[in-house]
Amino acid sequence: xxxxxxxxxxxxxxxxxxxxxxxxxxxxxxxxxxxxxxxxxxxxxxxxxxxxxxxxxxxxxxxxxxxxxxxxxxxxxxxxxxxxxxxxxxxxxxxxxxxxxxxxxxxxxxxxxxxxxxxxxxxxxxxxxxxxxxxxxxxxxxxxxxxxxxxxxxxxxxxxxxxxxxxxxxxxxxxxxxxxxxxxxxxxxxxxxxxxxxxxxxxxxxxxxxxxxxxxxxxxxxxxxxxxxxxxxxxxxxxxxxxxxxxxxxxxxxxxxxxxxxxxxxxxxxxxxxxxxxxxxxxxxxxxxxxxxxxxxxxxxxxxxxxxxxxxxxxx
Amino acid sequence: xxxxxxxxxxxxxxxxxxxxxxxxxxxxxxxxxxxxxxxxxxxxxxxxxxxxxxxxxxxxxxxxxxxxxxxxxxxxxxxxxxxxxxxxxxxxxxxxxxxxxxxxxxxxxxxxxxxxxxxxxxxxxxxxxxxxxxxxxxxxxxxxxxxxxxxxxxxxxxxxxxxxxxxxxxxxxxxxxxxxxxxxxxxxxxxxxxxxxxxxxxxxxxxxxxxxxxxxxxxxxxxxxxxxxxxxxxxxxxxxxxxxxxxxxxxxxxxxxxxxxxxxxxxxxxxxxxxxxxxxxxxxxxxxxxxxxxxxxxxxxxxxxxxxxxxxxxxxxxxxxxxxxxxxxxxxxxxxxxxxxxxxxxxxxxxxxxxxxxxxxxxxxxxxxx
Numbered sequence: 001x002x003x004x005x006x007x008x009x010x011x012x013x014x015x016x017x018x019x020x021x022x023x024x025x026x027x028x029x030x031x032x033x034x035x036x037x038x039x040x041x042x043x044x045x046x047x048x049x050x051x052x053x054x055x056x057x058x059x060x061x062x063x064x065x066x067x068x069x070x071x072x073x074x075x076x077x078x079x080x081x082x083x084x085x086x087x088x089x090x091x092x093x094x095x096x097x098x099x100x101x102x103x104x105x106x107x108x109x110x111x112x113x114x115x116x117x118x119x120x121x122x123x124x125x126x127x128x129x130x131x132x133x134x135x136x137x138x139x140x141x142x143x144x145x146x147x148x149x150x151x152x153x154x155x156x157x158x159x160x161x162x163x164x165x166x167x168x169x170x171x172x173x174x175x176x177x178x179x180x181x182x183x184x185x186x187x188x189x190x191x192x193x194x195x196x197x198x199x200x201x202x203x204x205x206x207x208x209x210x211x212x213x214x215x216x217x218x219x220x221x222x223x224x225x226x227x228x229x230x231x232x233x234x235x236x237x238x239x240x241x242x243x244x245x246x247x248x249x250x251x252x253x254x255x256x257x258x259x260x261x262x263x264x265x266x267x268x269x270x271x272x273x274x275x276x277x278x279x280x281x282x283x284x285x286x287x288x289x290x291x292x293x294x295x296x297x298x299x300x301x302x303x304x305x306x307x308x309x310x311x312x313x314x315x316x
Numbered sequence: 317x318x319x320x321x322x323x324x325x326x327x328x329x330x331x332x333x334x335x336x337x338x339x340x341x342x343x344x345x346x347x348x349x350x351x352x353x354x355x356x357x358x359x360x361x362x363x364x365x366x367x368x369x370x371x372x373x374x375x376x377x378x379x380x381x382x383x384x385x386x387x388x389x390x391x392x393x394x395x396x397x398x399x400x401x402x403x404x405x406x407x408x409x410x411x412x413x414x415x416x417x418x419x420x421x422x423x424x425x426x427x428x429x430x431x432x433x434x435x436x437x438x439x440x441x442x443x444x445x446x447x448x449x450x451x452x453x454x455x456x457x458x459x460x461x462x463x464x465x466x467x468x469x470x471x472x473x474x475x476x477x478x479x480x481x482x483x484x485x486x487x488x489x490x491x492x493x494x495x496x497x498x499x500x501x502x503x504x505x506x507x508x509x510x511x512x513x514x515x516x517x518x519x520x521x522x523x524x525x526x527x528x529x530x531x532x533x534x535x536x537x538x539x540x541x542x543x544x545x546x547x548x549x550x551x552x553x554x555x556x557x558x559x560x561x562x563x564x565x566x567x568x569x570x571x572x573x574x575x576x577x578x579x580x581x582x583x584x585x586x587x588x589x590x591x592x593x594x595x596x597x598x599x600x601x602x603x604x605x606x607x608x609x610x611x612x613x614x615x616x617x618x619x620x621x622x623x624x625x626x627x628x629x630x631x632x633x634x635x636x637x638x639x640x641x642x643x644x645x646x647x648x649x650x651x652x653x654x655x656x657x658x659x660x661x662x663x664x665x666x667x668x669x670x671x672x673x674x675x676x677x678x679x680x681x682x683x684x685x686x
Contacts, residue, residue, distance in 0.1 A: 068671050071434040090682040156557045174498050176559075177544055260504040260545020263685055271681070274400040275505055276674040277430055 061283035113194035177259025201235025357605035375629025416599035432462035457667035471508030479561035504545035506680035515587035567650035591661035
């Protein structure tokens, strides 16, 4: 049988791919193959590089004080902003409030996220799983600010919560504009993040392991305590890290639900940049926040590993 | 950008010709623009004016922006970025020699003074309508006109009449009444409250800024009352939702809330109330033709016709003599028109405010966040 002419010997799509491969070889010859991983990393390196440059700029700005005669930063470098940050009680108060809030919110969120994630992963009903997933993702379609304003409506003096209390002859009570309202709003905001981080870790635990624990005499509580929790540790660590860092740097919820009197450190940074025009002091607080946040994350990594953030679903 | 006042060179003669022909300043502006059309710098498709939202921008639109568009054919886009947030953007643009993001900034005089001190504002001394304004338009402590102040306003004590069955409050000390615990509000940077607090705390205005301890002592007492701290829109929301009974806020916000059916009234207490000004300014770095039209915009804003409509909307006294107060504000202490009306109002120079604002802000925050 005679061979078909070469132009029609292969499908068009094959020939297109051949041409593309030839083109790619021209642009990136085979001898550059060892550079492929670096090429794939290039976007990430670019992004991290930009972040590093920005941080350097912020660090530089933090070493310059504001001249209120010209509203220009000083030419010379000084540690005066850092000295001020460590000597002003309000910075310490706001910093401790942020840190304490972040720890409390992380703890509360993990406690609430676990049963949700467990139910979502273990339910035998596909319909329930989908319902729980939809309920989990819905809040992502509503921004943080809108959700916070939603709480203003629900928890306000004339809101739904006080109306219900009023039916029982109670209140109205001031449910908003205090520390607990801020923490409540943050927990509600962080819950989906924590569930999303926990669910893969729980999925990775075979149901048979729990069944085996049961067959060896462990009740549900002991199984949870001695089998599920330890095996889900990477999920707790990953979820905890995400919630901790997001809460520590949150701006909108403390601003809206705190009534102006429950600032977190991000609010203090905003004030310095945008209210007093003191970019040096704002940059100083930013550097301190980055240092505290990084130290916390480093501590967790050192003590518990990177959890699901290591992308292996296991601890060290 | 050239240092020469090209606006003056390009348009003063045409403006004067137009004024002579029309016989009135407002008409002169419009006619001057028409007669000089062929020679005037190229018109941009739009100019961008930073403004506060809600009733503030609506009033500006009705009084200045719409008439400007009608007279020139140039659209006006209002950028509602907060004044504090646009400031670093403008400063960065000027420092990097980029075209700034706005043509005209509607700003507090204190904020604008910072920009003037930083050297990012254009000189507005050549605006024709400056010949017809009161001293209120001139920024105190600055050379020339890097800003043109356009009106004054008062930080009043706004209250819910239902909470005061025996009559309106007469003193800022009403905030210390235990029954109002958790039901009072201040601006979150304390603006408007420092100076009356100085008097209410037993101090003297002459001691500002050297000794403001009476103010801090009084504010510390107010802190015990667990005040809410917010921005302009928050006060309206809080009054509307029954969250507060008393607030230190600009009279415009209280008046707007009242217009919207919220039961709110206001007084200037016996200790006095802070009087301040807002203004308009142009950032450096605009193309010459856009600078020209931005100046035209500000010139129109201090014309009598524009002031009347704009400030009727805001309920504030302007910088042009002979404006008619809105009917609901005739005789209102928050709408001062005569020298004696200012006796109970506290006015501290922008220079002192700018120099000390960061310290005052820090002290206020230390008390409120402590």
